[in-house]
Amino acid sequence: MQMRSSHTKTAAVAFAAIVISVLMGHAESPGIRNCSWCHGGSAQGYTPAPRLAGQRAGYIEQQLVSFGKHTRDSPFSRQYMWGAAATLSPQSVRNLALYFSQLPPRPANDGDRELVAVGETIYQRGMPEANIAACVACHGPMAEGVSAIPRLSGLAYTYLKRRLEQWSEGYHGALPAPMPHIARNLSRSQIEGLASYLSFVK
Amino acid sequence: MKFFGSHSFQFVGVVGLQLALVAIAPTVADRARGAERSAMHESSVPAKLAYCEDCHGPSGQGFHGYFPIPRLAGQQTEYLKNQLEAFVEHRRTNNIMFNVAHSLSPGMISALADDFQALAPPPLEGGMRHLAPTGEKIFQNGVPEANVAACAACHGPKAQGSGEIPRLAGQLPDYVFNKLINWSKERGQIPSKPDISAIMSPVAHSLTRPQVEAVAAYLSYLK
Numbered sequence: 001m002q003m004r005s006s007h008t009k010t011a012a013v014a015f016a017a018i019v020i021s022v023l024m025g026h027a028e029s030p031g032i033r034n035c036s037w038c039h040g041g042s043a044q045g046y047t048p049a050p051r052l053a054g055q056r057a058g059y060i061e062q063q064l065v066s067f068g069k070h071t072r073d074s075p076f077s078r079q080y081m082w083g084a085a086a087t088l089s090p091q092s093v094r095n096l097a098l099y100f101s102q103l104p105p106r107p108a109n110d111g112d113r114e115l116v117a118v119g120e121t122i123y124q125r126g127m128p129e130a131n132i133a134a135c136v137a138c139h140g141p142m143a144e145g146v147s148a149i150p151r152l153s154g155l156a157y158t159y160l161k162r163r164l165e166q167w168s169e170g171y172h173g174a175l176p177a178p179m180p181h182i183a184r185n186l187s188r189s190q191i192e193g194l195a196s197y198l199s200f201v202k
Numbered sequence: 203m204k205f206f207g208s209h210s211f212q213f214v215g216v217v218g219l220q221l222a223l224v225a226i227a228p229t230v231a232d233r234a235r236g237a238e239r240s241a242m243h244e245s246s247v248p249a250k251l252a253y254c255e256d257c258h259g260p261s262g263q264g265f266h267g268y269f270p271i272p273r274l275a276g277q278q279t280e281y282l283k284n285q286l287e288a289f290v291e292h293r294r295t296n297n298i299m300f301n302v303a304h305s306l307s308p309g310m311i312s313a314l315a316d317d318f319q320a321l322a323p324p325p326l327e328g329g330m331r332h333l334a335p336t337g338e339k340i341f342q343n344g345v346p347e348a349n350v351a352a353c354a355a356c357h358g359p360k361a362q363g364s365g366e367i368p369r370l371a372g373q374l375p376d377y378v379f380n381k382l383i384n385w386s387k388e389r390g391q392i393p394s395k396p397d398i399s400a401i402m403s404p405v406a407h408s409l410t411r412p413q414v415e416a417v418a419a420y421l422s423y424l425k
Contacts, residue, residue, distance in 0.1 A: 126298070128305035131253035134298050138257065138267030146268050178256040 031092055032099065034084060043103050048076055050159045054105030058148040060097035064088060066174035074162075074171045107154030111196025115189075119197025122190055133182055135194070143201050153201035160195035247313045250306070254314060261323035263372070270377035275321035281368040282315040284398070293392050294399070325372030329419025337420025340413055348408045353417065356401070361424050366398050371424035378418035382406045 038049035045051030052060065066072040067085035088096070111119075123143070126134030138149050145151035152160065167173070168184035186194070254274070259265040264273035274282065288294035289303040306314070329337075341361070344352035356367050363369035370378065381388065385406035389399035409417070 125301050128253075128302050131249055133253060133256040134301065137269060137271060137298050138265075140268035144268075147266070149267065177260050181252060182256050 031096060035096065035100070038080065043100050044106055045108070045156055045159065047156055047158050048162065049080075051105060051108070051155055052100040053103035055101055055151055056145045056147060056149065057094075057097040057101035059145060059150040060100055061093055062148045062174050064093045064097070071172055072174050074166050077171075105151070105154055107202050108156040108199045109154070111157040111199035112192065113196070113200075115193040115196040116200060117197075118190065118193030119195070122186075122194055123197055130185060132185055133178070143198055152198045155198060157195045157199045160198055161191055164191040164194060247310065247317070250310055251314060251317050254302075254318075259323075259326075262318050262321045263323040264326055264374045264377065266326075266374070266376070270374045270380065272377045273326070273373050274318040275323050276362075276372070277315075277318055277369050278363045278365060278367065279312075279315035279319050280365045281363060282318060283311055284366050286311050288389075288397065288399075291392065291395065293390060293395060293397055295388050295391055325422060325425060326374060327422050329375035329422035330415070331419070331423075333416040333419040334423060335420075336413075337416035337418065340409075340417050341420055345409070345413065350405055350408045353405075361421055370421045373418075373421050375415075375418040375422040378421055379414055382409065382414045382418075383411070 035052065036043065038046060039052050040046050040049075043051065043053040045053075063072060064085045067077060067081040068088065070078075070082055072081070085093075122132065123135045123139075124141075126132050135143070135152075139145055139152050140149075143151065143153035164183050164186060167180045167182075168186075173179055183191075255262060257265060257267065257271050258274050259271070262273065262275035262277075264275075265271045285294060286299075286303040286306060289296055289299040292300070340350070341353040341357075342359070344350045344355075353370075354361070357363055357370050361369065361371040382402075383406075385399075386403055390397055390403065
């Protein structure tokens with residue numbers, strides 16, 4: 001019995017390895033192509049579809065699951081991602097997440113350079129008097145993210161700005177906390193500062 | 203989670219910050235609070251508590267951010283106060299917490315410390331289970347051959363802490379590990395102003411990495 005389960009496990013691992021190598025080798029496989037229509041051939045993103053290259057696998061997986069469950073519900077999520085995620089099996093979700101997480105990301109560099117300093121201060125130090133937590137505590141010193149916490153470095157200005165605005169517009173993300181609470185206290189210029197700063201971080 | 207159920211979030215998202223504070227105030231008021239606290243400005247303590255919980259978890263149970271962010275729930279109030287002072291005085295190095303602690307008044311620190319001590323969510327766990335029995339032995343009996351005293355002697359048999367000695371029960375294992383491994387780089391950084399962290403220096407030096415890992419694993423499951 002134990003033998004059989006270890007065989008099954010080995011077979012499953014081998015199968016996953018084959019699937020991943022197929023996905024990695026052929027960017028034209030149907031699963032990947034469905035994503036590249038909007039996210040770009042090298043997954044660097046096209047406004048408003050965010051860059052997926054280099055994104056944390058745990059985050060991509062969590063987001064795809066939340067699109068499937070209709071938890072994340074902004075207009076573009078409803079319009080595009082609910083449908084895109086509807087038929088993905090848990091295994092394809094993991095494979096896609098792994099594939100995109102391993103593509104090299106390029107920074108968008110498209111924010112307003114004059115707002116970078118404001119954004120950097122908020123990101124690295126927070127605004128304790130205004131009860132705004134420092135982003136660095138969860139997203140990391142270079143905004144690289146970890147496990148299900150997304151990489152923010154080098155994402156496009158317009159995407160970052162919209163996501164930060166949407167937390168206080170009544171839309172839901174994959175998780176109920178802590179982003180809605182943090183972001184709804186940010187002013188428009190603070191959001192523009194953060195989005196500018198992050199767009200330039202490599 | 204308590205604060206941000208999908209219901210209240212939708213409401214809060216529409217109405218904005220001011221009403222949001224009113225909306226979460228009753229939830230916080232439900233918690234045990236001292237009589238002297240009612241004299242304080244009501245909205246400010248819940249707002250600051252929610253700010254702390256953005257990083258330390260919705261019930262203060264800790265959170266795995268980029269850095270392990272420690273559990274504050276059930277923590278000793280004297281320990282919390284001393285650590286917040288230590289951040290401000292640079293006795294304990296941590297840039298993020300220096301900025302946070304700097305902005306807190308003594309009255310606010312007191313109120314927050316009381317609130318966190320009153321919280322009792324289940325531990326996040328997460329330590330390697332097979333190491334917990336080894337960790338328990340070290341915690342309860344020490345490592346006599348390495349001159350390491352029983353942790354339980356100061357932190358208590360259930361790791362609840364006392365006064366300036368912290369509760370360790372239910373603490374995040376990677377947090378405990380990082381703190382012990384880096385003890386002398388983070389604590390007691392002002393030689394002219396020695397503090398209680400000096401007690402831990404020889405212990406942290408004498409424990410091996412596997413022993414630290416085992417103790418951290420054991421503590422992560424304690425309620």
